[in-house]
Amino acid sequence: MHRHHRETYYVVDEGRILEFEKGTATARVPTAAEQQLAFRFSRFGKEKGVQLDEALRVKLAEAMTTVGGSGADPDSGQPGPGGTAGTPVPAGFTYLGQFVDHDLTLDRTQVGLGEPVPIEELLQGRSPTLDLDSLYGLGPHHASSARFYEPDGHLAMGTTLGVPFPPEFPPANTDQKGFDLPRAGETAGGTRADKRAALIPDARNDENLVVGQLHLAFIRFHNRVMDRLAERGVPEPLLFHAARDAVVKHYQWMLRTDFLPRIVDPEIVERVFTRGRRHFEVPGRTRPGDLPTMPIEFSVAAYRLGHSMVRGAYQWNSVFRAGGPGGIATLGALFRFSGTAGNLTPGPDDLSDLDDPNAGENLRLPSNWIADWRRLFDFGEAGREDLVVPEAESNVAKRIDTLLVDPLAALPAGTFDGRGRPVPTPVQRNLAFRNLTRAGMVELATGQQLAAQMCIEPLTEDQILRGDGGAVLDGLTPAEREQVVAHTPLWFYVLREAEVNERHPGSLTGVGGTLVAEVFHRAMEGSRISIVKHPGWRPSLPSRRPRQFTMTDLLLFAFEEDADLLNPLGQG
Numbered sequence: 001m002h003r004h005h006r007e008t009y010y011v012v013d014e015g016r017i018l019e020f021e022k023g024t025a026t027a028r029v030p031t032a033a034e035q036q037l038a039f040r041f042s043r044f045g046k047e048k049g050v051q052l053d054e055a056l057r058v059k060l061a062e063a064m065t066t067v068g069g070s071g072a073d074p075d076s077g078q079p080g081p082g083g084t085a086g087t088p089v090p091a092g093f094t095y096l097g098q099f100v101d102h103d104l105t106l107d108r109t110q111v112g113l114g115e116p117v118p119i120e121e122l123l124q125g126r127s128p129t130l131d132l133d134s135l136y137g138l139g140p141h142h143a144s145s146a147r148f149y150e151p152d153g154h155l156a157m158g159t160t161l162g163v164p165f166p167p168e169f170p171p172a173n174t175d176q177k178g179f180d181l182p183r184a185g186e187t188a189g190g191t192r193a194d195k196r197a198a199l200i201p202d203a204r205n206d207e208n209l210v211v212g213q214l215h216l217a218f219i220r221f222h223n224r225v226m227d228r229l230a231e232r233g234v235p236e237p238l239l240f241h242a243a244r245d246a247v248v249k250h251y252q253w254m255l256r257t258d259f260l261p262r263i264v265d266p267e268i269v270e271r272v273f274t275r276g277r278r279h280f281e282v283p284g285r286t287r288p289g290d291l292p293t294m295p296i297e298f299s300v301a302a303y304r305l306g307h308s309m310v311r312g313a314y315q316w317n318s319v320f321r322a323g324g325p326g327g328i329a330t331l332g333a334l335f336r337f338s339g340t341a342g343n344l345t346p347g348p349d350d351l352s353d354l355d356d357p358n359a360g361e362n363l364r365l366p367s368n369w370i371a372d373w374r375r376l377f378d379f380g381e382a383g384r385e386d387l388v389v390p391e392a393e394s395n396v397a398k399r400i401d402t403l404l405v406d407p408l409a410a411l412p413a414g415t416f417d418g419r420g421r422p423v424p425t426p427v428q429r430n431l432a433f434r435n436l437t438r439a440g441m442v443e444l445a446t447g448q449q450l451a452a453q454m455c456i457e458p459l460t461e462d463q464i465l466r467g468d469g470g471a472v473l474d475g476l477t478p479a480e481r482e483q484v485v486a487h488t489p490l491w492f493y494v495l496r497e498a499e500v501n502e503r504h505p506g507s508l509t510g511v512g513g514t515l516v517a518e519v520f521h522r523a524m525e526g527s528r529i530s531i532v533k534h535p536g537w538r539p540s541l542p543s544r545r546p547r548q549f550t551m552t553d554l555l556l557f558a559f560e561e562d563a564d565l566l567n568p569l570g571q572g
Contacts, residue, residue, distance in 0.1 A: 040128065042293035044280060044515070045445025046453055050487040052440065056480050060492065061433035063471045064402055065409035089262045089506075091314065091395035092376035095210035096259060096551065097306040099218075102202045102211075103134045104523055105299050128294035129527035130255065130520070132248050135218050137201035140240060147199050148182070153240040154226055155219040156182040156199060161344075161364040166325045171569045172368035179568060180365040181206055181216055183339065193357035193419075196339045196364070207341045207415055209334040210314075213371040221558040222247050225541070246541070248529040250549050253539050256531070258550040260520060263305065263400065264513045265504050272517040273532075279454050280518040292526035297445060298519045300438050301490035302512045307431055308495055309397040312405040317372040318569045321393065326368070331407040337369045341414030354412045357419040372567040373555055382544045382552040387563060399506040401499035402470035402492060404432055435491050447493025448486075450511045457510070459493065461485050463500045470499045 052060065105128065137145030140153050150156055158180035162173050181198040188195050198206040205215040226243045234242050260269045276283060280295060315321040316329035332351050336342040343353070343360025353359040373379075375394050379387035398405065408431040413419045416434065427433050451458040464485050465473055471492075473481060488496075494512025501509045508516055525532040539549035541557055559565040 040291060040293045042295050044295035044297045045450055047445060047449050048443040049446035049449055052483060052489060056483060057433060057436045058427055059476060061430050061436055063473055063475060064432040065404045065406060065430060088396035090377045091311060091397045093259060093262055094306055094309040094397045095214055098211050099214050101303060102204050103130055103132055104128050105294060128292050128523055130252055130523045131527040131529055132251060134202040134205060136244060148201060154223045157219055158182040158364060160367040160370060161362055163366040163368055165368060166319060172319060174367065176367045176370060176568055179370045181212055183364060185363060191358045196344055198339050203340045206339040209337045209369060212338050217555060217558050221554055224558055245529050249531050249537060250539055250541055252524050252531045253549050254551055254554055260517060264508045264517050268513045268517050272521050277518045277521055279514065281522050292522045295519065296442050297490060298515055300442060300444055302494050302515045304435055304491055305400050305508060308400050308404055310405055310408060311398055312407055314395045315375050315393050317370065318571055319368045335412045337365060341412045351412050354414060355419055370568050372569060374567055377552050377555060379552050382556060400495060402467055402495045436489055439489055439491060444490050447488040447490050447511060454511060454514060459496060464488055464496060467496050468500045
């Protein structure tokens with residue numbers, strides 16, 4: 001079981017294991033077995049940074065989670081400034097980024113780690129590469145992963161639960177096969193939490209409803225590729241591996257050409273993927289065949305950019321939207337209707353019941369909470385104007401900046417595996433505080449240190465303190481502002497870089513943009529299935545533009561280009 005409250009980092013450069021739990025950190029020398037099995041983190045920064053004290057971290061976190069966010073009211077689901085060249089980013093990419101994070105930083109204890117498996121296979125399954133191990137586990141023939149699959153190698157899907165709301169609305173009132181994650185169910189025995197557990201390799205992909213529905217979309221994508229290859233005569237013994245190869249390569253292509261340029265300066269992405277890496281695990285400094293490592297500067301800071309893209313509420317489907325029978329879907333509701341952080345059951349607005357893992361009666365996702373993908377991605381980009389909803393019905397991500405929406409100041413305990421334990425203090429529920437504290441616990445380099453190391457022009461004092469429409473630091477004392485300017489936490493620094501980015505407002509640039517692009521490149525290069533190792537490869541699945549493949553192309557293929565599958569609840 002993945003535990004967010006206790007995290008273990010094996011830092012290969014330092015030959016030690018760092019463990020932190022509930023605000024304390026310890027370090028020890030790993031055993032030989034742990035060195036073989038541990039998820040391989042590294043320290044990119046050449047120097048450790050000076051860390052802000054707890055009182056200052058609290059004040060900075062409070063400034064970052066002020067009510068309102070950037071741009072429009074976060075509860076409206078409508079655009080603030082952001083995206084490439086100021087273009088709003090469809091909100092689905094916020095949670096695609098989370099799905100990718102769980103592919104890159106999959107915890108080593110999540111797929112039967114205690115079971116005997118070949119070391120080389122375990123390392124492939126646990127390495128920080130973009131190979132969708134969060135979807136596939138160790139494959140259908142491995143004892144620890146077989147439960148994720150049907151006997152024929154298709155990934156299993158679940159069935160939603162018909163509910164009486166809205167009344168006389170059959171799509172919501174009836175069970176819908178294939179629209180929930182597969183779950184353990186009544187036959188699993190144990191507690192209600194055990195029975196509602198999703199049968200997927202990474203429980204974090206059932207932490208909120210959006211990432212859960214995205215995981216289900218990737219299940220459908222794999223299954224459709226399996227069917228396509230079978231129809232084309234691929235022999236059954238080769239079918240699963242051929243399908244995984246195609247799925248991973250199209251996924252990597254989509255990340256490189258569609259996802260990354262929306263969150264990182266496109267010029268940086270193009271430079272890294274055409275000219276190579278300049279800073280992280282540069283060719284010539286690593287041996288051929290070396291597995292990639294995961295720099296803690298990426299996992300603990302730079303790639304937490306998505307937290308600033310989260311909205312306070314979403315136009316979810318025909319039931320849960322502004323003016324709909326259920327009203328707009330709050331962020332809290334999207335946590336509630338998951339199995340890891342929620343209980344799949346309606347409850348109080350303050351989410352207080354979610355601290356009990358066995359609260360709630362439902363064991364499956366209610367049918368009225370199935371995603372309407374048209375509201376999360378822009379199918380007009382794929383030439384499907386018939387799948388475009390009115391602007392007021394769509395959702396875009398919040399601009400990448402130093403502000404988080406207010407609900408992230410009070411996370412459900414299940415988002416950090418705190419359910420069933422003493423309730424943390426209020427500040428320990430604050431996502432910004434948790435991020436800043438994690439960085440301190442691993443003595444992360446500051447933004448200024450990495451800028452100097454990478455020979456990138458640093459942010460000015462004014463940019464750090466004032467930014468451009470982000471967190472307001474007027475509540476800090478002069479001495480505290482001096483500390484923030486001298487030792488800017490890396491996560492805050494890369495968000496401020498995006499915030500003041502004049503060329504591509506709201507896109508990562510400088511330290512953050514370069515580090516994210518280079519880690520993605522290395523993660524693809526180090527994958528057993530890799531478009532970087534095979535630069536001549538091009539997409540072959542149906543797409544709007546020949547030899548291209550975007551996230552909307554992926555969804556269209558996964559859902560058979562059928563509007564009723566992309567939006568089972570209809571117009572409402």
